[in-house]
Amino acid sequence: MQITLITPAPPGSKAGNRATAERWERLLNQAGHEVKVVTDYQGEPCDVLIALHAWRSHKAVRRFRDTFPNRPLIVVLTGTDIYDHQHRCPDDTLYSMKQADCLIGLHDLVARDIPEEFSDKLVTVLQSAEQVARRRAGPADGAFQVCVIGHLRREKDSLRAAQAARLLPKTSEITVVNAGKAHTPDWQAAAQAEQAANARFHWLGELDRRASQRLMQNSRVMVISSVMEGGANVVSEACRMGLPILASDISGNRGLLGEDYPGYFPAGDDAALASLMLRAETEPGFLETLTAEVDATAARFTPETEQASLERALALAVQRRS
Known part of the structure; x- marks a missing residue:
């Protein structure tokens, strides 16, 4: 599928959401999809839109849903979405959550912290990390x-x-x-x-x-x-x-x-x-x-686990929209 992934973090940013977007781009490309990461969505055609942030990306969500009402939409819930914006900015945040065919949560307890009506479209995607050298024993000077x-x-x-x-x-x-x-x-x-x-x-x-x-x-x-x-x-x-x-x-x-x-x-x-x-x-x-x-x-x-979870999210979004 041709996937557009929108994140508010620009290229070169070391923000966590940029790292997530670029890692997902790599994992989804490896799975055979074609992914384009953008910071501003203007209604360009794609098979699926993945929006990082329910609140920060709500304008992109509206534009996509107005332009492509029958195409799958995935919204990724960040910490500020769940624990701040859904309470402080409910209109825009909950709009994105309602319009999504699939919601991605990044930890196992998201379901208990969002409205129950969304639980059937929630998929957990645990962020992965590459295997690197293990932690060293520490300096010998006692520090x-x-x-x-x-x-x-x-x-x-x-x-x-x-x-x-x-x-x-x-x-x-x-x-x-x-x-x-x-x-x-x-x-x-x-x-x-x-x-x-x-x-x-x-x-x-x-x-x-x-x-x-x-x-x-x-x-x-x-x-x-x-x-x-x-x-x-x-x-x-x-x-x-x-x-x-x-x-x-x-x-x-x-x-x-x-x-x-x-x-x-x-x-x-x-x-x-x-x-x-x-x-x-x-x-x-x-x-x-x-x-x-x-x-x-x-x-x-592991990256393999994260990739499989992303594929489950895509499958659910397509199923719910079809």
Whole structure:
């Protein structure tokens, strides 16, 4: 099929949605389809439209549905769609969800966080990561590096690990290294101020893919502290690398790591996160348990699994429109 995939993230962007669009382009091309990734849809003909973001892509959804009322439409639900825009901007967001023949959710618990009327057209597509070299054992000098990967923004609660590190005892060797572009000047100022005041915190700014992978390989634990999350691809990458994760207790993380994962902390809770980081540093058994859990989960995040899920979504969209 000829597929148009629209994403708001432009070429060259390191935003997660651009990475998703380009990875899906590759996977769908490998499956025999012809995929065109665009940031602005003007009604060009295609067999199927895949729209990343229900809210951000609602104009494209309207244009496609008005122009091609009988052709399949797939809408991908992001974290902001599910946990923000469907409540704050319901008209446009729910319009896209209603018009879609198939909705794609990026974690296993999306069904309980969207209107029940859409559950029969929801397909879960877990984002994949390529297999890379496993996490290294860590430096011999005793330093315990904790990484945070992702753009600095409100939804990610990006400085939570740095703030939690302030509560650690002086004997701790934990350092928090954050790699990500500041979403606004205010976030840049906040990161710079935290780095100046907190000896345990280092902000690297935006890194390319290889540098981000090296940071993860050289870290002992990754923190994902988001207050809302649609299904972060960095979780897939960490699991495939064998990197233990400390994650905020939200649906978007539970839907990837599982309900019984032992590394959750209440979102926004500095003391709880500091306690988990200290356990990871000082209790080898706890770190081994986290590692075993991410290793067991890694098989869910292969490119082959993601490709098969995308094909199921296409088949459902075509079936419902025919």
